[in-house]
Amino acid sequence: MHILIVGAGLAGVTAAWYLRAAGHTVTVIDRNAGPALETSFANGGQISISHPEPWANPGAPLTVLKWLGRNDAPLLFRWPAEAARIAWGLQFLRECLPHRTRRNTLAIANLAAYSGVQLRALREATDIHYNSLSRGVLHLYFAKENYLHGEAQQRVLSQLGIGSRMLTPSQCVDTEPSLAHVETRLVGGMFGTEDESGDAQRFVTELAGRCRDAGVEFLYDTSAENFLRDERHIGGLKVLRGGRHETLLADRYVIAAGSYSTPLMRPLGERLPIYPVKGYSTTLSLRNPQRAPAVSLTDESRRIVCSRLGDSLRIAGTAELNGYNTDLDPERCAALLRWAEDVFPGVCDTAEPNYWAGLRPTTPSNLPIIGRSKFDNLFYNTGHGTLGWTLAAGSAHALADIIDGRQPAINYPFTGRA
Numbered sequence: 001m002h003i004l005i006v007g008a009g010l011a012g013v014t015a016a017w018y019l020r021a022a023g024h025t026v027t028v029i030d031r032n033a034g035p036a037l038e039t040s041f042a043n044g045g046q047i048s049i050s051h052p053e054p055w056a057n058p059g060a061p062l063t064v065l066k067w068l069g070r071n072d073a074p075l076l077f078r079w080p081a082e083a084a085r086i087a088w089g090l091q092f093l094r095e096c097l098p099h100r101t102r103r104n105t106l107a108i109a110n111l112a113a114y115s116g117v118q119l120r121a122l123r124e125a126t127d128i129h130y131n132s133l134s135r136g137v138l139h140l141y142f143a144k145e146n147y148l149h150g151e152a153q154q155r156v157l158s159q160l161g162i163g164s165r166m167l168t169p170s171q172c173v174d175t176e177p178s179l180a181h182v183e184t185r186l187v188g189g190m191f192g193t194e195d196e197s198g199d200a201q202r203f204v205t206e207l208a209g210r211c212r213d214a215g216v217e218f219l220y221d222t223s224a225e226n227f228l229r230d231e232r233h234i235g236g237l238k239v240l241r242g243g244r245h246e247t248l249l250a251d252r253y254v255i256a257a258g259s260y261s262t263p264l265m266r267p268l269g270e271r272l273p274i275y276p277v278k279g280y281s282t283t284l285s286l287r288n289p290q291r292a293p294a295v296s297l298t299d300e301s302r303r304i305v306c307s308r309l310g311d312s313l314r315i316a317g318t319a320e321l322n323g324y325n326t327d328l329d330p331e332r333c334a335a336l337l338r339w340a341e342d343v344f345p346g347v348c349d350t351a352e353p354n355y356w357a358g359l360r361p362t363t364p365s366n367l368p369i370i371g372r373s374k375f376d377n378l379f380y381n382t383g384h385g386t387l388g389w390t391l392a393a394g395s396a397h398a399l400a401d402i403i404d405g406r407q408p409a410i411n412y413p414f415t416g417r418a
């Protein structure tokens with residue numbers, strides 16, 4: 001079968017890998033000049049299996065209210081809002097109901113644990129290197145209320161069989177000695193023992209290389225414009241390539257276009273509930289590598305993550321609902337740098353902060369959309385939101401199973417299935 005994938009980010013390239021491994025002829029198109037140049041470019045680097053709790057949870061509405069009007073708030077809803085943002089916000093509120101949060105947490109946990117297994121297998125099979133570290137993720141709590149929430153989360157993780165344990169401040173420092181400077185301010189931590197970290201862009205670039213070696217065709221500088229279709233079947237994809245319009249034909253089509261999956265599908269009458277949620281990162285080279293963390297960290301009080309990527313530290317966070325805008329807000333950039341100086345003073349070279357912003361393709365439930373669309377030969381692997389790196393390998397493996405008519409080996413609400 002010939003399969004055409006739109007998007008060469010984490011979702012598209014991992015899908016290409018598994019579909020090629022299953023024996024298909026695969027073409028990947030992307031409007032950029034290479035792979036992973038949009039949201040998969042400079043994310044927080046965490047494979048965070050220990051964080052299945054979605055943003056939409058019973059505590060979220062109050063937290064968001066408390067942050068309203070603060071330009072440096074971890075989650076910022078910019079006004080005035082267009083209709084899509086308001087509709088998404090209302091759906092988000094519905095997902096905050098306790099029973100929906102429980103259902104969503106379980107689905108994400110299943111997919112995350114499965115993804116961890118698939119990622120390890122893929123790494124072994126390909127021997128690709130992307131500054132990966134299998135040292136866990138340490139969640140840090142600087143406020144009592146966050147710690148108590150963490151304890152409740154850890155109980156859920158135990159019930160789900162996900163490796164984790166609560167730590168005292170001194171145990172946090174034993175786990176990651178570079179935290180000594182903040183030990184007295186810490187209330188405690190939670191250690192996700194199965195978590196990992198690594199450079200997503202490097203992973204995608206290396207994997208795209210392996211895919212190409214295995215016969216996958218990549219067409220860059222190629223924009224998907226619109227699909228040729230009848231009632232229930234896609235007959236081709238019109239693209240703009242090198243300034244010329246062409247029609248690409250395939251047996252199956254996969255949408256892995258991140259936040260842009262929504263506008264791409266709208267003309268087909270498919271309303272994907274994906275909103276672009278902007279996040280920021282800074283990548284700092286290390287002045288004092290021996291004093292920098294090797295364990296990946298999540299500051300649960302300020303909603304900032306930090307991962308060691310070779311000789312640099314990636315610090316990422318903040319969520320901003322402001323359409324498809326990727327401009328860098330100086331105040332939000334400065335908050336990341338302040339965090340680095342506060343927790344690891346003198347460790348990073350802050351002269352060249354390498355700021356970046358990307359759009360998380362986020363559904364109100366935080367559940368990615370994986371599976372068949374209403375068209376018999378069009379499939380989704382999109383909407384991975386805050387966890388696209390964590391969930392990449394499992395999502396793509398499951399998608400390849402679905403396309404081949406196999407039941408994926410996990411319990412997850414895939415689309416288009418009874």
Ligand SMILES: Cc1cc2nc3c(=O)[nH]c(=O)nc-3n(C[C@H](O)[C@H](O)[C@H](O)COP(=O)(O)OP(=O)(O)OC[C@H]3O[C@@H](n4cnc5c(N)ncnc54)[C@H](O)[C@@H]3O)c2cc1C
Nearest residue numbers: 007009010011031039040044046224258279387388389390
């Ligand atoms: C600040 C930040 C920190 C994050 N930290 C983490 C983390 O620590 N752990 C984690 O698990 N996840 C994290 N994420 C989330 C993760 O990065 C995303 O979920 C993931 O990158 C999404 O991958 P994707 O392939 O779906 O989208 P993308 O990487 O955006 O890929 C989509 C591709 O589609 C292409 N495209 C779009 N439209 C078209 C078109 N019409 N024609 C052709 N090509 C098109 C784009 O060029 C792009 O290359 C973070 C995200 C952000 C923003």
